Amino acid sequence: MQLKKKPIGATLAAATCSLLGSLPAAPAAAQEAKDWSIDTSLLYYGEDNGRVEDVSLMATIRRIFDEDRSLNATLTVDSLTGATPNGAVPANVPQTFTGPSGGGGYTVEPGEQPLDTTFLDTRTALSLSWQQAAGNATRWSVGFSGSDEYDYLHLGVDARLERDFNMRNTTAFVGLAYGQDDIKPVGGTPIGLSPMAGEVEDEDGDDDGDDRGRESEDSKDVADVLIGVTQVLSRRSLLEVAYSYGQSDGYLTDPYKILSVVDPVTGVPAASTEEGIPYLYLYEKRPDSRTKQSLFAEWRYALDRDSFALNFRFMDDDWGVQSQTAEARYRWNINDRSYLEPHLRWYTQSAADFYRTVLFAGDALPEFASADYRLADLDAYTIGAKYGLHTDHGEFSVRLEYYQQSPTESPGSAVGDLANLDLTPDMKAVIVQFGYQFDF
């Protein structure tokens, strides 16, 4: 039988002090690294004036197998509601639009921005990635992603290779991604620059409304290449520079977006020759390929207590869109357990060559045209902050951001009546995100 003995810790501690001729050392702090990590968040994104609202739930689970292998799986469910600009400009008369399947039309009051109120969607996305080290200086990862909406299916694969050089002060990386998207718009994909049809009886009785000349589905392929380098500049600072090249081919048009056709002098909407719709609107049409290049640089710097990061991105594509993004984050470590991270982002882009706020009646039809504000000359900024709190049960965080976007109409659009209307209204949005992360 084991006799109950007095612990020997105090004797050992005293003997160690006399052996080393030193004062008692600080207590040990060691814990086993956790193999599992779960990261969850709930995000609300809301645009003003009853436009898009998104409630997004995300969960990432990460399993570390040993120091150099890990598996990540992320599931995201988005629930989108609200209205989105359909591309038409406001008018001094009420405007009636047809829903995508010929039914479900809606009317917009004079002076109001035409919004498609039928916008409603649930998106489910899953991504998986596997990371592994190959020797001391090389790491690679492969991933799969898929997302599904009622009218959209995305499948993608990606791979990345990283290698350290120069006594691990330099890391070079190369990434490849390929994705294929299938688009199955309600009522099929309209013919580009064809007029929006009026609300009609579904003549062939197949319940898909007006399907004249429409394809039922279409697809696009997107391939991206990324190369970059991370350089340790000093114990405190790090610089990352990356270049990416992306090529999209296939159906790149938004099947739900239209353009207004107006009188070039009065700005009044042109009359439609279609039955059941008073004014003329044309479906947009974009080129079937797009090449993007971007250059990204980020500088991260660690102060004694805090840290900050500044980054800049320059993007250029063959649609004529050039954009610049500048972003700054400062992490203020309030104490061991909490931090506050203010965030500022500024964005500007030039309009795509084929962006037209309106088309003029009597003009020859352009080859491509879109009135999508996302292709307009636009400026945007984001201001916000994130607060994080580490507890014994994990890290809680809350992020609050304000976003404002100001598109500019294409030159010469504000003719006649349109001069007194806001053709490209500003959009404001708020983002609130709650996060919870824990290891086990």
Added chain:
Amino acid sequence: MDTNSTFDLTRDKRLWRIEFSAMASPCEILCETEDLDFARALGAYAAAEARRIDEKFSRYKADSVVAAMLESRGRSITVDDETAKLLDYGEMLWRVSEGRFDLTSGILRHAWQFEEATQAPDPQRIPELMRYVGWQRLQWAPPVLTLPAGMEVDFGGIGKEYAVDRVADWAARESGDPVLVNFGGDLRCTGAAPASGAWQVGIESLAKPGQPAKRIELTSGALATSGDARRAIVIDGKRYGHILDARTGWPAPGAPRSITVAAPTCSQAGSFSTLAMLHGADAEAFLRAENLRYWLLR
């Protein structure tokens, strides 16, 4: 520069890595500093200190303290201050372990050939050797040691941890920058926490040597591991670890394969992990009673 203080110094991201070989172990020091002079001085001190301790207490060096004790053949000898402190420490361990740990048990290596490991010890040999094991047989009246003829004193069980502490204490006196001193898996950190938040330390897997079975995040103090993962004899399916109970001359029955203990200093961590092994099947009860953080592989 003295050849005794040669070491390799390489830059690894934010860290300076100092490497040399001493005490039959790979020795590595990681140092997160912008002060190259400090990194160089630390490497020079650590390599010289580890080799000094190794040689001073080596059984194999003719001019070592241990050799002088062997040659005393029952005559009283006066030892230096550092040797006296290590003997005091060994005596304390012998007392608190109730004789399980004993600086005089090294002689049992003549019966246990762990290096080329297939044979059980000769059952006659252990009782013969046990006549030369036992702290109670010698006289230690600091600084005078009287070691009966045929007996040996071996500092192998505490020397490496002592060297880690000596180097860590030196580093802490010279700089507040984060330093991790690791001599063959017995390690201690000093200074501020590294930029990554914690030092990542792997405990070697028994099934896959070289692969970590567990990963420990260390932010303060020391970790030491005792075990038979590398040194053991397996006879008829029974495993005999190299940590021997000085009261019997045999390994304590039911001891875990490996025990890692966290403590303020490497000497404490090493002593706790060795004593826990010597408690055999009761190792966990012993560690729990000491209120220690530990990781055990069976």
